[in-house]
Amino acid sequence: MSDASEPKDKTIPNEQPADLTTDAPRPSRLRSIVIGGLILAVAGGFLAWHYLAARESTDDAQIEGHVHPIAARVGGTVIQLAVQDNQWVEAGTVLAQLDPKDYQVALDRAQGDLAEAEAALAASRIDVPITGTTTSSVLTQSAAGVAESQASLATTEKTIAMARARLDSARATVRQIEANYDRAAKDVERFKPLVAKEEVSAQQYDAAVAQADALRANLAAAYAQVVEAEANVHTQESALNRDRARLNQSVAAEQRARTGPQQVAVARSRARSAEARVEIARAAVAQAELNLQYTTIKAPVAGTVSNRTVEMGQIVGPGQPLMAVIPSDDIWVVANFKETQLHKMKPGQKVVIAVDADGREYEGHIDSLAGATGARFSLLPPENATGNYVKVVQRVPVKIVFEPGQNKEHRLRPGLSVEPSVYTR
Numbered sequence: 001m002s003d004a005s006e007p008k009d010k011t012i013p014n015e016q017p018a019d020l021t022t023d024a025p026r027p028s029r030l031r032s033i034v035i036g037g038l039i040l041a042v043a044g045g046f047l048a049w050h051y052l053a054a055r056e057s058t059d060d061a062q063i064e065g066h067v068h069p070i071a072a073r074v075g076g077t078v079i080q081l082a083v084q085d086n087q088w089v090e091a092g093t094v095l096a097q098l099d100p101k102d103y104q105v106a107l108d109r110a111q112g113d114l115a116e117a118e119a120a121l122a123a124s125r126i127d128v129p130i131t132g133t134t135t136s137s138v139l140t141q142s143a144a145g146v147a148e149s150q151a152s153l154a155t156t157e158k159t160i161a162m163a164r165a166r167l168d169s170a171r172a173t174v175r176q177i178e179a180n181y182d183r184a185a186k187d188v189e190r191f192k193p194l195v196a197k198e199e200v201s202a203q204q205y206d207a208a209v210a211q212a213d214a215l216r217a218n219l220a221a222a223y224a225q226v227v228e229a230e231a232n233v234h235t236q237e238s239a240l241n242r243d244r245a246r247l248n249q250s251v252a253a254e255q256r257a258r259t260g261p262q263q264v265a266v267a268r269s270r271a272r273s274a275e276a277r278v279e280i281a282r283a284a285v286a287q288a289e290l291n292l293q294y295t296t297i298k299a300p301v302a303g304t305v306s307n308r309t310v311e312m313g314q315i316v317g318p319g320q321p322l323m324a325v326i327p328s329d330d331i332w333v334v335a336n337f338k339e340t341q342l343h344k345m346k347p348g349q350k351v352v353i354a355v356d357a358d359g360r361e362y363e364g365h366i367d368s369l370a371g372a373t374g375a376r377f378s379l380l381p382p383e384n385a386t387g388n389y390v391k392v393v394q395r396v397p398v399k400i401v402f403e404p405g406q407n408k409e410h411r412l413r414p415g416l417s418v419e420p421s422v423y424t425r
Helices: 027-053 101-141 150-196 202-246 249-258 260-294
Strands: 055-057 061-065 068-071 076-081 094-098 296-298 303-306 321-326 331-338 350-355 361-369 395-402 418-423
Touching: 061 418, 094 321, 101 260, 150 202, 260 296, 331 418, 350 395
Parallel strands: none
Antiparallel strands: 055 418, 061 331, 068 321, 076 094, 094 296, 303 321, 331 395, 350 361, 350 418, 361 395
């Protein structure tokens, strides 16, 4: 049988166990790798903390700058436009030209008035010494007979004083009407361009013209009254001379000599009045020259022309905005940092400014911190006294200025978004 033929004891050949130490790392080597990794992690974390702790950043920031509005100082028709939108101009560049003809005419008229006033002043200055010399000689020749003619002289002088008072009153009326007429004439000149633009009604313009015409007629009548008053004064003086002629020669000469100081005073007063009229005429010439200069509109600063709203042939009024000039050199950044970021910030700290528009970084420094949070300057400041207060982290505007020479290419513009990073250490 098969079972009997097989040996009872089976021999199993000897097998050597596998050497596991050749594939697995040794314990000491694994421990070194773990410790080295921990050291590197700690060192990297410390460096990252040190780097981030020394920087404060925000993306709530924009570039700010000055915007210089360009407006007309006088009214007129635009006859020349020398610039286009987004054009770079230097300071003093002519931007637009208004029609100067009306203002040239006004200047010529003012210069004519000045020449007339200067001629009247020269004549009045000559009258003063002539009047003084004449009255002095008459007074010297007549020294007697004063007592006999005192009563007659008093009556005649009283009549002359009344005539001169009426003359002064008539002249005062002329000055008042002249002032009213000048104002009415200026109203007519001011309404004239406004009627063309339909900013005032024709009825208002006609009323202003009618008022000016009425005042001109009143002025002519007042001039006539002045002439009549002067004639009356001359008549009374002639009557006085006739009364003096009836007296003896010495009394008449004395009486005529008594009016000498008044005549000199009147001549001097006329000279002073002529001087005042010359000054008024000079002021009118200066104003007319300014108005003529204002027809040429120039750039106040170097910058980029923007928002041009005026066109050729347009009639503009004083103060009407025409365009704006934005300088690219005087710009800065307003960054709204959280209040928790401000404890280490102070003016003078270095700032790196990343600009989204060109992907470049610019250097700057903190100029100043705002005196209050942005919420305090909002249209509706938050009111926390309602009982349901929720703490909200506030933001404070920080002004950052660029270092000199950072914007040589004029690539930075007001309104661009930036991300400033402040180095607090």
